[in-house]
Amino acid sequence: GQQLNQSPQSMFIQEGEDVSMNCTSSSIFNTWLWYKQDPGEGPVLLIALYKAGELTSNGRLTAQFGITRKDSFLNISASIPSDVGIYFCAGQGGNTDKLIFGTGTRLQVFP
Amino acid sequence: DGGITQSPKYLFRKEGQNVTLSCEQNLNHDAMYWYRQDPGQGLRLIYYSQIVNDFQKGDIAEGYSVSREKKESFPLTVTSAQKNPTAFYLCASSIGGGSEQFFGPGTRLTVL
16 A cells, blocks of 8 residues: 655654654645554544645644645654654545555654 | 543454454544554554445455444454454544544554
């Protein structure tokens, strides 16, 4: 099955630093979703984007739906230890209702 | 509280046995999904259902079966035909196809 390219694969940062990650697709999407997964748990929805160019925030998290509709970005500002986890992007588009998931970005935050 | 429940959290089975994983939701969602997650990898779609008594194969349906007799329930059976069943299984639901999906806590299946 198709998967999105998500980068970076992993990040090791100092508490207080800002974080950026992105997802790219070879096809156009109508919806972009960002999830966070803690070890041994199900993913939790962070932000949903529905329109090209849309910029949406959720606390310290900001996500953007790329103008080309083939990419999306997630930024985390002033990281804290509880930001640790795996972040997944997911996209939906074309004539299918299925979500396509990225391969995940593993974030480690050091105090 | 509205949400999605999966049981059990951990499941151990002997090779060659069928096993059924439970997924229940009280969100009144029409669509439900089953995903498989292997270590260090993303989510792969096994089966999905957009309405009661109807379901479609996902990307990796071989060795799995599902039923959707009630709106609230979407059990997954991992059959002995599944070559490598040990994995983390996630159930999700959404209001309709193509909308935001919400996930349950997952079931970790280990086949010995």
